[in-house]
Amino acid sequence: MSDLIPAINISADQWTIADAEKVYGVSNWGGGYFKIGANGNVHVIPDQQQSSMKIDFSSVIKEIREENIQFPVVIRFHDILRSQVMNLNESFNSVIEEANYKGTYKGVYPIKVNQMREVVEEIVDAGAPYDFGLEAGSKPELLAVLAYNTNENALTILNGYKDEEFIRLALLGRKLGRKVVVVIEKYSELLMLVKISKELNIEPIVGIRSKMRAKGQGRWQGSSGDKAKFGLTVAEVIKSARYLEAQGMGHTLKLLHFHIGSQLPDIRAIKDAVNESARIYAELHKMGFKLEYVDVGGGLGIDYDGSQSTNDSSRNYSVREYVADVVYGLREMCDLENVPHPHIVSESGRALTAHHSCVITEVVGEIKPEGASISTELIEGEHILLSNMRALLVGMDDNINLQETFNDASQWKEQAAEAFKLRVIGLEELAKIETLYWQILRDVQTRSAEKTFTPEYTNVLDSTLSSQYLCNFSVFQSAVDSWAIGQLLPVVPLTGLDTPPVKNCSLVDITCDSDGKIDQFVIDHATSSVLPMPAVSEDEKCYLGLFLTGAYQDVMGDMHNLFGRLNEVHIFSHDDDPEDFYIEEIIKGTTVEEVLSIMQYHPRSMALDMKRLIDKQVANGKIRPREGVKWTDFYEDCLSGYTYLNTD
Structure with missing residues (x-):
């Protein structure tokens, strides 16, 4: 019997790739980078300027297996990362020219979105022609940013709460000739900055973050308004500006910053915020404070569900529409107030990184709702x-x-x-x-x-008859947002989509936790509690892709059940290669020994203790000497192994 979803019950001879696209919506949420190929496999188009170059996930999986890399793995498509950086910068530059806007675009990447060194390096390299900078919100992030953002024409934006050490590091950046902007989140930080900068005789670049009355939407709308965690009230903004002026440092106030929330689904919220910030900028300028930059913060959303709507996991605008609203909104207000057009800064981390990374996991078992069955033959006297x-x-x-x-x-x-x-x-x-x-x-x-x-x-x-597919990964490590805040992440079978689905399923991970599951999927332009699955033969491995995981998932995962970081495979496209790609780097995930050490265990001592216990049983005659050596070696091999299931 079939577990087929009635709504998509199409016979095999009638099923088309267009039907598969309708069900799984790959082209809707794929941002132009992912689609279902004619052979039924998910394909990657890493460079949209070269649409003929396509990478088949089946080929990627085959090569990973040939390299003896265990699943699950994180796959990073570095060309997508570079493409997103270029697209954002080119969009701003194009609209600025079109609008006859007098300022320039000076974007920064907020590394909190994904602090992985390889990601930061790629963004810095791709952004170099545009003087694209970095943003840090903590002391460790600042240490990284100072080392990697060496372009003297690029901005380094410093957000978050700050102590003296943080400010001294920022001023070190100024000493090195960098455009380091210290954004004041609360008034006391300004007093500390002025004191230390005079002590060191280093002139800072000062920014102030304003609490906006314009409200964002979605899960992070609390980033604005009177109860916002960060930022200064209007009175504090004026007080800060005048304090700098009284200290002979009014000229150091260069940037106005605001942020109304991450993953903004509705373009109207952006319009309102830009209008309000432009008014504040204009008023400060007319008061004699010659600000040069307006930082519109983050918020540029990702269409996780492909619906192009105001759902929390979507957005009802394109990147170009977002850019146009920022540029034209600032231009209109500045022209009305007769003040110079400021340089535009944005901190669009999610939009840059989400598409470049995905998690590939293997289905290792099926849990059917009915379990086993028994004989139901008629017996006399039954109830x-x-x-x-x-x-x-x-x-x-x-x-x-x-x-x-x-x-x-x-x-x-x-x-x-x-x-x-x-x-x-x-x-x-x-x-x-x-x-x-x-x-x-x-x-x-x-x-x-x-x-x-x-x-x-x-x-x-x-829902009742759907199976649970046991997948070799941890939701808490690799898809933490889906568990913590109900974030939709697209999940798709990577092969076999040229045949109609025959089963419904939800996903469960290998952790010992009932919350370790994914039961919300993007299906047929809507949210479904089940994922339709094509037929898979018993001797064939089934791989699923969790997509758009490049933002936050890489850095927010925990080690629930001591499942550590995944093996990583870095992919670059290459037109001369028969498969259009090559694996540039493989980074091994954390071993059992490493995760135990993080939790303050001592694996080497544990291995010695186990050897003593085994030796004692050998001495007592309960284990043969040769067998004892094998058990000792086995324990040590497990310590050095991958934390996930070995399915080979």
Whole structure:
């Protein structure tokens, strides 16, 4: 029997790649980088300027296996990262020229979005022709940024709360000739900055962050308004500017910063915020403070669900529309107020990094809702509930009322559970009733799929009868946002999409935690609790891709159950290669020994202790010497191994 979703019940000879695209929506959320190829495999177009160059995920998986790299793995497409940096900068430069805007674009990448060295290096290199800078929000991030942002024409924006050491590091950057902007988040930071800068005789570049009245939308709308965690009120903005002026440092105030939230779904929120910030900038300028920059913060969203809507996981605008609203909004207000056009800064980290990284995991098992079945043959004297359930199954035909059958089966199953509690039926009778119940539901689903309309109960059936696919990964390590805040991340089978789905499933990971699951998917332009799966033969491995994981997922994952960082494979496109790509670098994930050390264990001592225990059993004659050596070696091999399942 098929577990097929009735709404997409299309025969194999009628199924097309267009049907697969409709179901999985790859082109909708793929940003032009991902699509389903004619062979039914997901393909990557890493450089949109060279659309003929396509990378087949099947080829990538094959090469990873040939390199003896264990799954799960993180795959980074560095060309996508570079392409996103170029697209953002070129979009701003193009609109600035089109609008006859007098300022320039000086973007920065906020490394909190993904602090991985390889990611930061790639962004810095790709952004060098545009003088694209970096942003730091903590002392460790500042240490990294000072070492990597060496372009003297690029900005280094420093957000977050600061202590004396943080400010001294910032002033070191100024001493090195860098354009380091210290953004004041609270008034006391300004007093400390002025004091230390005079002590060291180093002139700072000062920015102030304003609490905006314009409200963002989505999960992070609390970033603005009176209760915002960061920023100065209007009164504090004026007080700060005048304090600098009184200290003979009014000329150091160069930047106005605001931020109304990450992943903004609605373009109207951006319009309102730009309008408000432009007014503040203009008023400060007319008060005599010659600011040069307006930093519009982050917020440029990603269309995770492909709906192009105001859903929390989507956006109703394009990158160019976002850029145009920023540029034209600032120009219009500045022209009205007769003040110079400021240079524009943005901190669009999510938009730069999300697409470049994905997690590939292997399906290692299937957990069916019915589990095992037992014989349900008629036995004399059986309980009426069992007899009724059997009669319901036997009486299934083309003319039966499927809704009534579904209702009766569900009711009798519930009554059977109560009867067992009251000792009316035994364990074996309960098992037979449950076996019949699942057979009835499978039959009802199959017959419902043949109807020309979709009965109301089919959604319940789809969820009830869906399997759980056991996948070799940890949600808490690799898709933490899906667990923590319900963030939708696209999940797609990487091969076999040229055939119609035959099963519904949700995903569960290998952690010992009931929350280690993914049960929200982007299917057919909507959110579904099940993922349709194509047929997979028993001797064939099934791989799933979790996409758009390049923002935050890489750096926010924890080590629940001591599952560590994944193996990483870095991919570059290459037109002369037969497969259009090559693996540039492989970075091994954390070993068991490494994660234990992080948690203050001492693996070497543990290995010695285990050897002593095994040697004691050898001395007592309970383990043979040769066997003892093998067990000792096995324990040490496990310590040096990958934290995930070895499925090879």
